[in-house]
Amino acid sequence: MKTATPTLFLAWQDPISRYWFSIGRLIFDGSVYKFVYTQGVKEAEEKSAFKPLSSFPRLDEIYTSTQLFPVFANRLMSRSRPDYQRFIEWLNLANINNDPMTILARSGGERETDTLAVFPCPEVDEQGQYHLYFFSHGLRHLPSSAVERVNQLESGEKLWLAHEFQNPYDSHALILNTEDHYIVGYCPRYLLVEIFELLRHNSNLDVRVERVNQPSTPLQFRLLCKMTVDAIDDCRLFSGSQYQPLVAEIAATAKSI
Incomplete structure (x- = not known):
């Protein structure tokens, strides 16, 4: 039942109703990051008029990159900040070797400037x-x-x-x-x-x-x-339809979770 690769879900909050929708998932296989929208984005469109993120404008596409996508990377504290090590201690992650997926999973990646949050799919x-x-x-x-x-x-x-x-x-x-x-x-x-x-x-x-x-x-x-x-x-956990990929190519990955 364990996943082969780390998986994070992306949640979006309707700024009016304050309701949260799971809209996407990010996986990393050790060399390539893949982002895909999930079935939950359809509910967000129907109930809250969600519009695709500017970083991922098409719902039916698998996005890949050898670097962490900016929409996620911008939720990480810069290592150059003087309070970075203290932040890692707040997360109780003193020995994780600065792995961005682990840091995002623990911190939630929430910012006051938008309505997105990140949470992990546990094993x-x-x-x-x-x-x-x-x-x-x-x-x-x-x-x-x-x-x-x-x-x-x-x-x-x-x-x-x-x-x-x-x-x-x-x-x-x-x-x-x-x-x-x-x-x-x-x-x-x-x-x-x-x-x-x-x-x-x-x-x-x-x-x-x-x-x-x-x-x-x-x-x-x-x-x-x-x-x-x-x-x-x-x-x-997180096996419901709202967490499943819209695109068939990585649906097989999702089934292993």
Whole structure:
């Protein structure tokens, strides 16, 4: 069930509804990068009038390059910046040798200047589990007491998910709670479809604190979480139609995930 090559999904957020759509996937075979739009882009077109990205103007084309495409490369912090090594530590990736796919997978590649985000397609490990890493979202919207509680969290501490179905902005919102009932952020919206599907299948799902980056780390990188999920035969992560390539040539690659 493991993939032969690293795979990242590209998500796009409708700036009006704030809903996220999975619109593309990037794979790297060690020498060539390939980007293709996924079936999810059709839903984005129908529901939110999505227009193809200027970097990838045709929906029915496989884009290849020996260099990381600019739309992804521009989401990486320059190694020349004095705070680069500190940024890698925030991601808890001190020993990854500056691999861009790994950095994008962990950071999410989100920028304030657009509506795109990146997330990885995880592989099943030898224990039959998936591992998803993500930063807690929405901390800037929470009271200072919540941020103070985040700063006190310890690595390995358990977090609980709760469905905030009366959230006026997103009825599918999942909040992260501590044992002493503090809200310490939200799960990323682009993961919600998968998480609800896992919960529907009664999959064993566990969320823990992976790392807490103390002030003055920006809030979007303050709390790194790790979600562990048991792989079950009838519920494979990111196997839905919205994640499948539009172009047949790399569909065979997708089927191996």
